[in-house]
Amino acid sequence: xxxxxxxxxxxxxxxxxxxxxxxxxxxxxxxxxxxxxxxxxxxxxxxxxxxxxxxxxxxxxxxxxxxxxxxxxxxxxxxxxxxxxxxxxxxxxxxxxxxxx
Amino acid sequence: xxxxxxxxxxxxxxxxxxxxxxxxxxxxxxxxxxxxxxxxxxxxxxxxxxxxxxxxxxxxxxxxxxxxxxxxxxxxxxxxxxxxxxxxxxxxxxxxxxxxxxxxxxxxxxxxxxxxxxxxxxxxxxxxxxxxxxxxxxxxxxxxxxxxxxxxxxxxxxxxxxxxxxxxxxxxxxxxxxxxxxxxxxxxxxxxxxxxxxxxxxxxxxxxxxxxxxxxxxxxxxxxxxxxxxxxxxxxxxxxxxxxxxxxxxxxxxxxxxxxxxxxxxxxxxxxxxxxxxxxxxxxxxxxxxxxxxxxxxxxxxxxxxxxxxxxxxxxxxxxxxxxxxxxxxxxxxxxxxxxxxxxxxxxxxxxxxxxxxxxxxxxxxxxxxxxxxxxxxxxxxxxxxxxxxxxxxxxxxxxxxxxxxxxxxxxxxxxxxxxxxxxxxxxxxxxxxxxxxxxxxxxxxxxxxxxxxxxxxxxxxxxxxxxxxxxxxxxxxxxxxxxxxxxxxxxxxxxxxxxxxxxxxxxxxxxxxxxxxxxxxxxxxxxxxxxxxxxxxxxxxxxxxxxxxxxxxxxxxxxxxxxxxxxxxxxxxxxxxxxxxxxxxxxxxxxxxxxxxxxxxxxxxxxxxxxxxxxxxxxxxxxxxxxxxxxxxxxxxxxxxxxxxxxxxxxxxxxxxxxxx
Numbered sequence: 001x002x003x004x005x006x007x008x009x010x011x012x013x014x015x016x017x018x019x020x021x022x023x024x025x026x027x028x029x030x031x032x033x034x035x036x037x038x039x040x041x042x043x044x045x046x047x048x049x050x051x052x053x054x055x056x057x058x059x060x061x062x063x064x065x066x067x068x069x070x071x072x073x074x075x076x077x078x079x080x081x082x083x084x085x086x087x088x089x090x091x092x093x094x095x096x097x098x099x100x101x
Numbered sequence: 102x103x104x105x106x107x108x109x110x111x112x113x114x115x116x117x118x119x120x121x122x123x124x125x126x127x128x129x130x131x132x133x134x135x136x137x138x139x140x141x142x143x144x145x146x147x148x149x150x151x152x153x154x155x156x157x158x159x160x161x162x163x164x165x166x167x168x169x170x171x172x173x174x175x176x177x178x179x180x181x182x183x184x185x186x187x188x189x190x191x192x193x194x195x196x197x198x199x200x201x202x203x204x205x206x207x208x209x210x211x212x213x214x215x216x217x218x219x220x221x222x223x224x225x226x227x228x229x230x231x232x233x234x235x236x237x238x239x240x241x242x243x244x245x246x247x248x249x250x251x252x253x254x255x256x257x258x259x260x261x262x263x264x265x266x267x268x269x270x271x272x273x274x275x276x277x278x279x280x281x282x283x284x285x286x287x288x289x290x291x292x293x294x295x296x297x298x299x300x301x302x303x304x305x306x307x308x309x310x311x312x313x314x315x316x317x318x319x320x321x322x323x324x325x326x327x328x329x330x331x332x333x334x335x336x337x338x339x340x341x342x343x344x345x346x347x348x349x350x351x352x353x354x355x356x357x358x359x360x361x362x363x364x365x366x367x368x369x370x371x372x373x374x375x376x377x378x379x380x381x382x383x384x385x386x387x388x389x390x391x392x393x394x395x396x397x398x399x400x401x402x403x404x405x406x407x408x409x410x411x412x413x414x415x416x417x418x419x420x421x422x423x424x425x426x427x428x429x430x431x432x433x434x435x436x437x438x439x440x441x442x443x444x445x446x447x448x449x450x451x452x453x454x455x456x457x458x459x460x461x462x463x464x465x466x467x468x469x470x471x472x473x474x475x476x477x478x479x480x481x482x483x484x485x486x487x488x489x490x491x492x493x494x495x496x497x498x499x500x501x502x503x504x505x506x507x508x509x510x511x512x513x514x515x516x517x518x519x520x521x522x523x524x525x526x527x528x529x530x531x532x533x534x535x536x537x538x539x540x541x542x543x544x545x546x547x548x549x550x551x552x553x554x555x556x557x558x559x560x561x562x563x564x565x566x567x568x569x570x571x572x573x574x575x576x577x578x579x580x581x582x583x584x585x586x587x588x589x590x591x592x593x594x595x596x597x598x599x600x601x602x603x604x605x606x607x608x609x610x611x612x613x614x615x616x617x618x619x620x621x622x623x624x625x626x627x628x629x630x631x632x633x634x635x636x637x638x639x640x641x642x643x644x645x646x647x648x649x650x651x652x653x654x655x656x657x658x659x660x661x662x663x664x665x666x667x668x669x670x671x672x673x674x675x676x677x678x679x680x681x682x683x684x685x686x687x688x689x690x691x692x693x694x695x696x697x698x699x700x701x702x703x704x705x706x707x708x709x710x711x712x713x714x715x716x717x718x719x720x721x722x723x724x725x726x727x728x729x730x731x732x733x734x735x736x737x738x739x740x741x742x743x744x745x746x747x748x749x750x751x752x753x754x755x756x757x758x759x760x761x762x763x
Binding site: 019022023024025026031092093095096097 | 736737738739740743744747
């Protein structure tokens with residue numbers, strides 16, 4: 001039996017971790033990673049919901065989330081690379097200051 | 102020529118208007134001298150056409166001939182309609198002849214006078230435009246079209262007074278003239294509208310000013326308030342005349358208007374425009390006869406102004422200001438003539454005055470020209486020898502102005518004085534004040550002659566001989582100044598008596614007042630004798646006071662090189678200084694209107710700056726504050742955006758789950 005409730009709690013913990021990481025970390029790489037964590041937490045919640053209701057929809061939805069996450073990583077990393085080339089840093093606050101100047 | 106044999110009246114104002122148009126549009130491509138030639142020929146042709154029209158009017162068969170010509174409907178607003186239409190009757194004939202005839206001579210003179218001036222083209226353009234507007238004023242067959250000309254001449258007057266606009270005072274003088282006459286114009290417009298209301302359409306309709314049916318029915322149509330309304334209309338029109346003709350209490354602009362070139366003073370501020378008020382009252386004579394109170398007001402304004410301006414002219418030191426005050430005074434006589442019901446004599450005095458005053462101004466212009474712009478009479482002196490021709494024509498004009506026997510001014514002024522005593526509107530007070538004014542007129546006129554032309558030369562300039570064009574045309578004016586009076590000899594003369602009055606009878610008809618009592622023709626002869634004595638006495642007093650070597654009246658203390666306007670008090674005696682400042686009208690107006698207005702404008706400027714601007718600046722400040730508040734959110738800090746999103750999502754979730762039932 002799939003422990004749906006525990007999975008949901010894990011998903012919530014993962015999502016919270018992602019959010020907190022997204023808010024407190026200033027490095028772009030970590031930010032991207034926290035976004036990935038949040039996506040996966042959401043995916044876990046979908047799967048758990050699918051198990052609870054006995055319906056495949058949630059799992060199908062996770063199938064869609066996976067390529068989205070992959071694409072996000074690909075583009076996000078490419079952008080991070082370019083930003084690093086230009087700004088010589090990945091510190092988001094420093095990048096914001098550069099924009100202001 | 103039109104179908105029914107009436108000459109093309111529109112050509113009279115159209116010619117100078119075309120001249121103005123050509124000068125304004127094209128003369129910059131030509132030599133500036135061409136402008137003068139165009140202007141002269143335009144006015145000259147117009148004069149010839151007026152002569153043709155006049156000849157046809159005089160020889161026209163039938164009783165009371167008058168030409169009217171309607172071109173098109175100008176405005177059609179319910180009960181008020183106005184046409185672009187022209188009227189040519191005996192009154193118009195007199196005015197158009199003077200405007201184009203004297204105007205032509207002044208244009209000729211200007212060609213020499215304005216030679217080499219920077220604004221020569223502009224000057225002639227506005228001169229021609231002025232003549233066109235003045236002709237519209239006197240030829241319009243309804244009051245609204247007349248108002249167009251009325252405003253047109255005011256406008257050209259403004260431009261020409263400010264001709265030498267490089268000097269601040271000249272611009273101020275132009276503005277003053279414009280504003281003061283505008284004040285009168287407002288009264289005129291109100292008066293015209295009231296007349297339109299009183300008389301319905303017919304009075305201002307195509308058939309012109311004489312269509313009195315509308316006016317005669319006013320007392321019936323309006324019942325008890327009819328006479329009051331007529332009086333108000335008459336007083337409003339008098340207000341318009343006061344502004345344009347520089348009558349008390351709106352006379353202050355005319356002495357300052359002398360800032361313009363001298364031909365402008367001669368044409369606009371002596372011969373034609375300033376007599377528009379005379380024309381106006383003569384045109385509306387029916388109204389005034391039906392409103393005796395308004396007519397009495399006209400007479401009092403006239404004689405009061407005549408006296409006032411004569412006293413001021415006694416002490417002026419600027420040759421042009423003396424002539425300006427004498428113009429105000431002489432127009433006062435014309436208005437007095439109208440005010441005692443002697444409409445044709447008011448016009449007769451206008452007619453003679455146009456010649457001798459234009460002559461005096463132009464001759465004064467020649468003197469000023471010869472002395473390189475000197476206008477102070479106490480710096481002239483002894484010009485009799487060096488400016489012989491000018492002296493002679495000036496003497497002719499001065500004799501007419503002073504009313505020496507048998508000159509034009511003598512007959513016209515004496516007739517007005519006699520009527521001011523003997524008609525049913527006249528009384529001895531008007532006559533007496535008029536006689537005193539005649540004495541003063543003779544004194545200041547010959548003071549001018551003695552100080553300027555006799556005695557020793559006080560000018561430091563070399564007097565150069567004026568060119569012929571500055572003297573020759575004046576001979577024509579001098580001829581009329583001396584002999585125009587024979588057109589209307591007094592009634593006691595067996596031949597040619599009252600010719601002028603008969604000539605204008607078709608216009609004024611039974612509205613014209615006639616002398617009654619006071620001994621009839623014998624009384625008239627006595628009055629003529631009295632005014633002869635008065636003018637000769639004036640001449641004698643002037644000789645006693647101002648002949649070379651006389652030092653009874655102190656010469657004003659004026660430093661050489663000091664400008665005329667910068668000395669408000671040239672005399673030791675305070676009375677003389679008070680007269681010099683024109684009875685302090687300017688100061689009173691300054692205190693009563695100009696300074697309160699400045700204070701009001703200062704206050705409204707404060708309201709504008711602090712309150713009105715404050716409201717807008719406050720709203721701008723609010724927007725700016727909100728902007729800076731919002732700016733704090735968009736700071737590029739990704740994590741802060743995320744935080745805000747988080748709280749937003751949380752709040753949304755809470756509302757979604759726990760907010761049910763709200």
